[in-house]
Amino acid sequence: MKNVKTPRTLHGWMAAFSEGGSRSADAAAKRRAYGTSLLLVVAVTLLGIPVRWFIAPTNLVMLYLAVVVWSALFLGRGPSVLASVLSVLAFDFFMVPPFYTFVVNDSEYIITFAGLLSVGLVISSLTSRVREQARAALARERQTQALFELSRDLSAAGDAAAAERAVLAHVRAVFGVSAVLSFGNGAPQERTEGGTILSVPLGEPGTLRGILAVCQDPEHPFDPARRRLLEAFAIQADMALERIRLSGDARDLELLRAREKMQSALLSSISHELRTPLSSIEGVLSTLREGVDGGKELFRLDEAARSELVETAWSEARRMNQLVENLLGMTRLEAGALSLRREFIDVEELLGEVLRRTEDRLAEGRVRMEIPEDLPPLRADFVLLTQALGNVLDNAVKYGGGTSPPEVRVSLREEDLEIVVADRGRGIPEAELERVFEKFHRLAFPGGPGGTGLGLSISRGIVEAHGGMIQARCRSGGGTEVVIRLPVDEERPEEKKEPQEEERRRT
Amino acid sequence: MTTERSEATRVLVVDDEKAIRRFLHISLQAKGYDVSEAERGDEGLSLAAIRHPDLIVLDLGLPDMDGTAFLRHLREWSAVHVIVLSVRERETDKIAALDAGADDYLTKPFSVGELLARMRAVLRRTAPAEEEPLHRIGRLAVDLARRRVTLDDREIPLTPTEYEILRVLVTHRGRILTHTQILRLVWGEGYEEGRHLLRVNMSNLRRKIEPDPRFPRYIFTEPGVGYRLCDGENRPGNSGGW
Numbered sequence: 001m002k003n004v005k006t007p008r009t010l011h012g013w014m015a016a017f018s019e020g021g022s023r024s025a026d027a028a029a030k031r032r033a034y035g036t037s038l039l040l041v042v043a044v045t046l047l048g049i050p051v052r053w054f055i056a057p058t059n060l061v062m063l064y065l066a067v068v069v070w071s072a073l074f075l076g077r078g079p080s081v082l083a084s085v086l087s088v089l090a091f092d093f094f095m096v097p098p099f100y101t102f103v104v105n106d107s108e109y110i111i112t113f114a115g116l117l118s119v120g121l122v123i124s125s126l127t128s129r130v131r132e133q134a135r136a137a138l139a140r141e142r143q144t145q146a147l148f149e150l151s152r153d154l155s156a157a158g159d160a161a162a163a164e165r166a167v168l169a170h171v172r173a174v175f176g177v178s179a180v181l182s183f184g185n186g187a188p189q190e191r192t193e194g195g196t197i198l199s200v201p202l203g204e205p206g207t208l209r210g211i212l213a214v215c216q217d218p219e220h221p222f223d224p225a226r227r228r229l230l231e232a233f234a235i236q237a238d239m240a241l242e243r244i245r246l247s248g249d250a251r252d253l254e255l256l257r258a259r260e261k262m263q264s265a266l267l268s269s270i271s272h273e274l275r276t277p278l279s280s281i282e283g284v285l286s287t288l289r290e291g292v293d294g295g296k297e298l299f300r301l302d303e304a305a306r307s308e309l310v311e312t313a314w315s316e317a318r319r320m321n322q323l324v325e326n327l328l329g330m331t332r333l334e335a336g337a338l339s340l341r342r343e344f345i346d347v348e349e350l351l352g353e354v355l356r357r358t359e360d361r362l363a364e365g366r367v368r369m370e371i372p373e374d375l376p377p378l379r380a381d382f383v384l385l386t387q388a389l390g391n392v393l394d395n396a397v398k399y400g401g402g403t404s405p406p407e408v409r410v411s412l413r414e415e416d417l418e419i420v421v422a423d424r425g426r427g428i429p430e431a432e433l434e435r436v437f438e439k440f441h442r443l444a445f446p447g448g449p450g451g452t453g454l455g456l457s458i459s460r461g462i463v464e465a466h467g468g469m470i471q472a473r474c475r476s477g478g479g480t481e482v483v484i485r486l487p488v489d490e491e492r493p494e495e496k497k498e499p500q501e502e503e504r505r506r507t
Numbered sequence: 508m509t510t511e512r513s514e515a516t517r518v519l520v521v522d523d524e525k526a527i528r529r530f531l532h533i534s535l536q537a538k539g540y541d542v543s544e545a546e547r548g549d550e551g552l553s554l555a556a557i558r559h560p561d562l563i564v565l566d567l568g569l570p571d572m573d574g575t576a577f578l579r580h581l582r583e584w585s586a587v588h589v590i591v592l593s594v595r596e597r598e599t600d601k602i603a604a605l606d607a608g609a610d611d612y613l614t615k616p617f618s619v620g621e622l623l624a625r626m627r628a629v630l631r632r633t634a635p636a637e638e639e640p641l642h643r644i645g646r647l648a649v650d651l652a653r654r655r656v657t658l659d660d661r662e663i664p665l666t667p668t669e670y671e672i673l674r675v676l677v678t679h680r681g682r683i684l685t686h687t688q689i690l691r692l693v694w695g696e697g698y699e700e701g702r703h704l705l706r707v708n709m710s711n712l713r714r715k716i717e718p719d720p721r722f723p724r725y726i727f728t729e730p731g732v733g734y735r736l737c738d739g740e741n742r743p744g745n746s747g748g749w
Contacts, residue, residue, distance in 0.1 A: 317616070321616055341598065341599070341731060343702055344702065344703050344706060345706070346706050346709075346710050348710065348720060348721060349706075349709075349710065349713075349728055351721060352720070352721045352722060352723055352728065353728045353730055355721065355722060356722070356723075356727075369721060371721070377703065377706065381731070382728075382730050382731050383598055383730045383731035386730050
């Protein structure tokens, strides 16, 4: 907890605020103060007895006055009043002739007595008022300090739980009692420990948000000052919690806004991508249709033109299908609806299928493959991995520049199977290497091949769902390498004993 | 065309999408098939009972019943060939349909060329040529009578299991067989879970009969579903993916 060090500085305040705990100590201190003032009067008297023959009593009275002032300054009102009265009596008894009797020869001394007594009383009441004010100022300062420290910790608290921890720690440190914050209805019933519960509301009565409850000692209930401080604590806690709630709301709102913005960007991107092939198809169909409108030819299309048009529409339709598939794939990945149908698959068979799928964009055998024999089987979803690798290879073909065939290298690295798809294309700028796997992120260069920017992000989703990783890096000598690592299961397929071959012959 | 009506192969298309029904109707009819249509599963079942089609093209996403339920009902009284249509990402549906008795599947969207090739492959089974012991697939020849396999007239030595796999694929030439079906046909009941056996043997078999096992020309992988044997040169367009 971050408040570990605060209680040390707060220990002093505990004494200031918790009168209950130190009542007997206070009484002892009071007794000591009265004793001190008594001793002082005795001391001054003993000092005065030997010199009373040479010094006039009116001057000796100054010594008593000094005791009264000193008592008022340092011992409080009571001891100084005591000192005043004792001084008058001692002065009369020991210093004013005739000695050792309260009888006074010269009635002028009555004025001295009255002066000494009234000066003593006035000074003691004045100084004790100053002392009280100083004490109150100190208490206020300590309260302010306590509130300041609480609010400092509260403003550092990032969430409601941290704020609650801070409040409870400060209450324990400042008041020396354990506290509970409860939200919703009902005061907490637990942790009473035989004491009575003092609870202060968080928020106004109309909009009560919760309760700060402390367990107080029934012998020494909280005085109004401590109660006020506790209320101030509650207000601070409430404000902090409200602030946290509001900032949470604001963050949610911002997220929501960002998501909406993203969604509308996606939507416009998708509809653009869908509309492009669709308008080609519509264009082709309308040309073919209008060409033979109402049985009579409006314009003549020769066979070559017709088949070219149809071919265009056909490839555009396939492109649309590809896009829709990618979108569906993305949706499933994002919805977490991707369930892997894992089975032991042959890496060679997998790559064969990947190459076959890329075939129409690739003259057969135009991929250079390095694949070692006797690779362990991979426990993976064949269909999804085909898609993941297919997208990567697609990119290698699309962005590969066409001068040098893409390469596929397979190797075993420690526990992983590593598949590297490399091309000699124009490469990916360093800053974009990570971003190419982001959704809808496409490298922008003029005249580049079309695409949706979904392929690689789908690949990443699939590879990661398999517990693997995918990265792009610059290839030395130019071009790009996409590295895919997939974990190879330690556990091999259980080699079920094959039945005797001879028995299985069916002739 | 109308005079040959009784001779024409009867095809029943069961699909709830009107555009698909229409386009199939037109293209299949142009190819000389006698086409009837059903929009719903129950309608399809009763049409199948009334018209005794030779082949049913069945969409797996029907509004009133799912494809496997249709197949289960159908298989109670009919052995008619069925080609199912489904969207890409539903491998499990395809396998379920194939294991429930469908002969083949096509992934939407598909071209008529693909459909016709699948239909021919499926219908070939009923033709008498089925009984012929010698099968030629490209440069590959399989003589079922003498249990001999040759590639370019050079005999290929196969283990009994490899031969059995090839035999099963050859007799279902052009059609897809699910992993389970192959396992059951080659190893017998109780081996349906032995996928790795099939994988290992298939890999060895391909090494022996494929000119380049990385670019299969004869035995094709149907991702996540099974295998299909056909001549690579005439193989219909690709399928698989999501």
